[in-house]
Each structure stands twice: as C-alpha cells, then as structure tokens.
Amino acid sequence: MGTYVPNTEAQQKEMLQEIGFEKLDDLFAHIPDDVKFRGELNLPEGLSEMEVASAMKKLAGENRVFDSIFRGAGAYNHYIPAIVGTVVSKETLQTAYTPYQAEISQGVLQSIFEYQTMICDLTGMDVSNASVYDGATAAGEAVAMCRERKQNKALVSAAIQPSVMKVIETYCFGNEMELEIIPEKDGFTDVEALKGMMADDVACVYIQHPNYYGNLEKAAEIGEIAHSAKKCKYIMAVNPISLGMLKTPREYGADFAVGEGQPLGLPMAFGGPYLGFMASTDAMKRKLPGRIVGQTVDHNGKTGYVLTLQAREQHIRREKASSNICSNQALCALAVGVYLASMGNGGIRNVATQCYSKAHYMAGRMAEAGFTVKSDDFFHEFVTESDKKSSDVLKALEEKGILGGYPLDESRILWCCTEMNSKKDIDEVIDILKEVK
Numbered sequence: 495m496g497t498y499v500p501n502t503e504a505q506q507k508e509m510l511q512e513i514g515f516e517k518l519d520d521l522f523a524h525i526p527d528d529v530k531f532r533g534e535l536n537l538p539e540g541l542s543e544m545e546v547a548s549a550m551k552k553l554a555g556e557n558r559v560f561d562s563i564f565r566g567a568g569a570y571n572h573y574i575p576a577i578v579g580t581v582v583s584k585e586t587l588q589t590a591y592t593p594y595q596a597e598i599s600q601g602v603l604q605s606i607f608e609y610q611t612m613i614c615d616l617t618g619m620d621v622s623n624a625s626v627y628d629g630a631t632a633a634g635e636a637v638a639m640c641r642e643r644k645q646n647k648a649l650v651s652a653a654i655q656p657s658v659m660k661v662i663e664t665y666c667f668g669n670e671m672e673l674e675i676i677p678e679k680d681g682f683t684d685v686e687a688l689k690g691m692m693a694d695d696v697a698c699v700y701i702q703h704p705n706y707y708g709n710l711e712k713a714a715e716i717g718e719i720a721h722s723a724k725k726c727k728y729i730m731a732v733n734p735i736s737l738g739m740l741k742t743p744r745e746y747g748a749d750f751a752v753g754e755g756q757p758l759g760l761p762m763a764f765g766g767p768y769l770g771f772m773a774s775t776d777a778m779k780r781k782l783p784g785r786i787v788g789q790t791v792d793h794n795g796k797t798g799y800v801l802t803l804q805a806r807e808q809h810i811r812r813e814k815a816s817s818n819i820c821s822n823q824a825l826c827a828l829a830v831g832v833y834l835a836s837m838g839n840g841g842i843r844n845v846a847t848q849c850y851s852k853a854h855y856m857a858g859r860m861a862e863a864g865f866t867v868k869s870d871d872f873f874h875e876f877v878t879e880s881d882k883k884s885s886d887v888l889k890a891l892e893e894k895g896i897l898g899g900y901p902l903d904e905s906r907i908l909w910c911c912t913e914m915n916s917k918k919d920i921d922e923v924i925d926i927l928k929e930v931k
Contacts, residue, residue: 506518558892560892560895560896560897561895561896562895562896562897562915562919562922562923563896563897563914563915564856564891564896564897564898564899564909564910564911564915564923565897565898565899565900565908565909565910566708566874566875566900566908566910566912567655567706567875567900567908567910568629568655568657568754569756569762569765570733570735570756570757570762570910570912571762571912571914572735572757572759572845572912572913572914573845573913573914574759574760574761574833575759575833575836575837577832577836578759578829578832578833578836581828581829581832582825582828582829582832586601587602587605587825587828588825592785592824593606593801593824594801596798596799596800596801600798600799602824603787603799603800603801604787604799605824605827605828605831606624606785606787606799606824606827606828607787607788607789607799608831608835609622609624609625609827609828609830609831609834610622610623610624610786610787612830612831612834612835613771613773614773616734616737616742616834616842617732617737617742617743617744617751617771617773618742618743618744618745618751619742619743619744619748619750619751619773619774619775620773620774620775620776620779621773621774621775621776621778621779621782621786622771622772622773622774622782622786623772623773623782623783623784623785623786624784624785624786624787624823624824624827625755625769625770625771625772625784625823625824625826625827625830626769626770626772626783626784626819626823627768627769627770627819627823628754628766628768628769628770629658629731629752629753629754629755629756629768629770629771630655630657630658630660630661630662630754630770631661631770631819632731632752632753632754632770632771632772633654633658633661633662633700633729633731633752633770634661634662634664634665635665635752635770635772635783635817635819636698636700636729636750636752636772637650637662637665637666637671637697637698637700637729638665638669638671638817639727639750639778639781639782639783640697640698640726640727640729640749640750641669641671641697642697642725644694644695645694645695645696645697645725645726646670646671646672646695646697647671647672647673647674647693647695647696647697648662648666648671648672648673648674648696648697648698648700649674649675649676649688649691649692649696649698649699649700650662650673650674650675650676650699650700651675651676651678651683651700651701651702651705651711652675652676652677652678652683653678653681653682653683653701653702653705653706653707653709653711654700654701654702654705654706654731655702655706656706658702658731662700671697672695674691676688676691676699676701680868680869681705681707681709681868681869681877682705682709682711682712682869683701683705683711683712683716685712685715685716685719688716688719689719692719692720692722692723692726693723694723694724696720696723696726697725697726697727698720698726698727698728698729699716699719699720699726699727699728699729700729700731701713701716701729701730701731702730702731702732703730703731703732703740703743703746704732704733704736704872704873704874704875706908707868707869707872707875707876707877707908708853708869708872708873708874708875708876708877708908708910709869709871709872710740710871710872710873713730713741713746713748714746714747716728717730717746717747717748718747721747727749727750727778728746728747728748728749728750729748729749729750729752730743730746730748730750730751730752731751731752731753732751732752732753733753733754733757733873733874734753734754734755734757734758734771735757735758735842735845735846735849735874735912736846736849736873736874737842737846738842738843738844738845738846738847739843739846739847739850740846740873743773744775749774749775749777749778750772750773750774750775750778751771751772751773751774752770752771752772752773753770753771754768754769754770754771755768755769755770755771755826755827755830756768756769758829758830758833758834759829759830759832759833759834760826760829760830767823767826768826769823769826769827769830771830772784779803780803782803783817783819784817784819785801785804786801786802786803786804787799787800787801787802788800788801788802788803844913845912845913848912848913849873849874849911849912849913850873850874852874852911852912852913852915852917852920853872853873853874853875853876853909853910853911854870854872855911855917855920856909856911856915856920856923856924857870857872857876857878857909859920859921859924860878860924860927862924862928863880863924863927863928863930864880864881864882864927864928865878865879865880865882865927866878866879866880868906874910874911874912875908875909875910876908876909877902877906877907877908877909878899878906878907878909879905879906880905881905882927882930883904883905884901884902884903884904884905884906884907885901885904886930887907887927887930888901888907890926890927890929890930891923891926891927894922894926896919896922896923896926898923
C-alpha cells in the first residue's frame with residue numbers, strides 16, 4: 495500500500511511546521527467548529543482482495559446480459575478485434591497525459607496523427623482534430639464554429655438524435671445563437687420547409703445521415719440548399735461505419751463532418767467513455783477546436799510530430815475562447831485508430847455491407863409478424879409500426895434473452911442490425927414476434 499500513501503505522518507508534521515502550524519487542525523482553524531465533522535465516518539470494514547473480487551462478481555451477476563441485441567439509437571453492438579484491447583491496455587498508453595512536450599511524446603503524437611489521417615480518409619475531408627468528448631459535443635462545437643458577426647442562426651433537422659439536439663440547444667444558449675428546427679416529414683428532413691427557412695443570417699444547416707430513424711436523407715440536395723445562402727456552412731453528422739458503403743460527407747458537399755466514434759472499436763460500456771470525431775475542409779481548419787497533430791521534420795531531417803495551429807487544446811483566456819474542449823481523449827482515439835488499421839478499407843466495407851443487408855433482410859420479414867416498415871431507404875436502422883404494444887413486444891423478446899429495438903412510442907420501434915446479428919438470430923426474432931398477442 496506504500497505506493498498509494500502520498501506521505502507519512504512525519505512528513506506531514508514537517509510540512510506543517512514549515513508553514514507555521516503545529517498540527518493538522520490548525521490548518522483548518524478558520525472554519526467554524528459547528529460545521530466541522532466530528533467522530534468517525536460510517537464506513538464498512540475493509541475487505542481483502544479476494545473478498546472484494548467475490549463481492550464484485552456477485553454484483554456483476556445482477557446485470558442483464560443479452561445474447562442477442564437489436565438496439566442502436568446512438569450506441570452500436572459491433573465486433574471489436576482483440577488487438578484493440580491489447581494495444582490500449584498497455585500501461586504506457588493508459589497513463590499518457592496531454593502531449594504538450596513534443597520531444598518526449600512522439601509515440602502518442604504519432605498515434606493521434608494516424609487517427610486524424612484515417613478520419614480524413616473515412617470522411618473525405620482535408621483536416622481532422624484529435625477528437626472531442628463524444629458525438630454530441632462534436633455537433634455542438636461544429637455549430638458554434640459557424641457563427642459569424644452577421645450570421646447567428648443555426649438550422650438543425652428535427653430528425654437528429656434527441657440527446658444530440660439537447661447538447662446543440664445548450665451550446666446555442668451559451669453562445670447566444672438562434673436555433674431553428676427544420677421540421678421532420680415522414681421520418682426525413684422536410685426539404686421544402688428548409689428552402690423557406692434559408693436567409694442571409696443563417697450560419698449553418700445541420701443534418702444527420704443516416705438520421706435518428708435510420709433513414710438516408712437527401713444529403714446532396716440539402717447541401718445545395720445550405721450553400722444557397724452566402725457563407726452558410728453545411729454540417730453532416732454521420733455513422734462512421736456507414737461510410738464503408740455510402741458517399742463521404744465531402745462528396746455531398748459538407749463543410750464539416752462530425753459524429754460518434756463509438757462504432758469504431760469502442761464497447762457500448764453503459765454509455766462511455768466515447769469520443770466525437772470532427773473533420774472539415776481546409777478552409778475551416780483554423781476554427782477546429784481541440785488539438786491537431788501535424789507531421790514535420792526535426793533539425794536532423796527526421797520525421798517528427800507536433801501540436802500544430804495552436805499549442806494546446808483549450809483557450810486560456812475565457813473571454814476570447816471559442817471552444818470549451820480541454821481534455822485528453824487520446825486513449826479512445828487510439829482505440830479507434832487501432833480498429834481502423836486492423837480492419838482496413840475492405841474490413842470496414844464488409845461490416846457496412848453486412849449491417850445493410852441484414853437490416854434489410856429483417857425489415858423484409860417484418861410484415862410476416864404484422865409490422866409495417868415505415869421506410870425502405872435506410873442503412874442499418876429502421877422504424878416499424880404495428881397495433882401490438884411496443885412494451886409487450888420487447889418484453890416477449892427479453893424473456894428469450896434478446897434485447898429488441900428502441901421503443902419510440904407504444905406503436906413504433908426503432909430496430910438495428912449489425913454484423914453481430916446472424917440470419918438465425920433475425921429469424922428467431924420474427925418467430926417470437928409472430929406469437930406476440
């Protein structure tokens with residue numbers, strides 16, 4: 495336990511004497527006695543390592559672990575190659591701090607640079623930062639980046655993930671930006687409504703593709719509408735796995751590509767830690783928040799890596815700050831980098847193809863169980879509607895060890911398929927749904 499004790503009683507006494515105190519209580523003499531805690535804390539007796547392990551195992555046994563998962567809605571069940579966990583579990587990487595001192599941080603800096611490069615390859619963008627807290631934060635930061643003196647309005651699609659919308663609302667409130675919601679129509683962004691909302695004061699148009707309901711938006715047309723207003727920026731939030739088969743945000747004309755990096759080698763893990771990815775065109779690179787790692791050469795001509803454009807990820811002077819990002823997400827970024835490197839272009843394309851084909855196979859069979867699929871233009875998530883109560887449907891699946899889709903209301907469910915769902919798993923779900931009364 496010596497490693498975990500910061501100092502001894504003798505050292506504490508020596509430090510107190512150095513600053514003019516005899517005992518520890520003297521250090522807190524300015525605090526009124528009536529608010530000080532007296533006596534012993536009501537804590538249980540300590541346990542041995544073996545007893546703790548046993549107690550934790552018993553506690554973990556209370557978790558419900560599903561054999562089969564058909565739920566997405568922002569966090570996705572993908573296979574993670576063993577090498578991802580092996581690399582990020584190395585102590586030298588887990589304890590690495592923010593790499594301000596380039597001369598002693600070359601390994602971490604290179605891993606970040608490789609991550610940025612792969613995100614640019616995936617999105618088609620010119621520049622990527624080194625990740626932010628999560629996809630929702632990336633969305634809020636991207637909207638804030640588009641603000642100009644005469645352009646203070648953000649148009650955001652109603653068909654995005656609700657939790658992301660709340661974060662964008664918070665950012666806009668803090669930045670004093672005006673937020674207008676683009677209506678949703680039949681599970682898609684209402685393009686005609688967007689046309690009527692465009693004006694000279696619009697700073698950005700934000701959509702999610704595929705959107706919250708899994709549907710594929712008219713991304714190219716929306717991009718053209720966004721750019722019809724002078725200096726208006728087009729932000730696309732994307733599922734990174736979908737880019738294995740869909741066009742890149744750059745091909746749709748986006749100025750920014752953002753999203754949640756969890757599908758790229760991070761476990762669902764009860765909701766975190768995750769990371770948000772952000773990439774932009776070259777014209778917008780100086781507005782990217784957080785750190786950006788660049789490749790250079792040292793005085794001997796050898797390749798080296800440094801933080802570029804800004805020396806640190808947070809702004810010191812609050813009144814001049816354009817971003818709230820100030821933490822190191824490099825371990826999660828490393829996991830994503832290892833995942834992408836191990837999967838390669840072919841692997842990502844294969845995962846995307848499996849997600850798409852299995853979801854469409856499942857949707858095709860839903861009619862047999864009395865469910866109506868609301869759209870056939872989707873990636874790997876889709877919405878069904880039926881006269882069967884969503885709660886009854888999901889309960890029937892849970893009894894068989896299956897986590898069903900996400901209930902949108904009592905008649906609609908949002909389903910998801912990934913490469914982890916076999917044809918046998920899908921057929922079993924359909925058979926169970928047929929029996930639900």
